Amino acid sequence: MWIYQKTLQHPVNIKNGDLGMAKYLITQFGGPNGELGAALRYLSQRYTMPTGKSRALLTDIGTEELAHVEIISTMVYQLTADATPAELRAAGLGSSYAQNGFGIYPSDANDNINPQLR
Template sequence: MWEYSKKLEYPVKIKNPNPKAAKIIITQYGGPDGELAASLRYLSQRFSMVTPQAIATLNDIGTEE
């Protein structure tokens, strides 16, 4: 039921880096309502779970965020 494969869903090849676009993307991760904060909440909650399935689920959600 649980399968973990470590690979990108869509492979990305960066040909020309764009610092302005990178700055806009990074701002989406910051703040209390950002993606990074949500990811860290999921990853920290997994330490209080009892069942291995719940730990694996929170780990997967946290890494996907």
């Protein structure tokens, strides 16, 4: 198995595959509170900062969040590297494995906030 770790500040060298852990990490990668979303929030919010120092701080934080994305991507790759397509599907990592159902929905008169979670 080829392991990509040369450019990471904190190298990742996972020895054994674990599809269940990979599934959890994918949510941390791009889920509703994942690293990718955090990076985009910091890098977008920097444009509203009143001073150069505050813009620079949010740029640094957003860039660090992108480094976390790279680390998690490497971990997911290593955890799934030797899995067959059938094993990936059996672990719930088929063609669509996004975490859904946590969006913001307007409440109706009966306070049914999210119809998908009923």
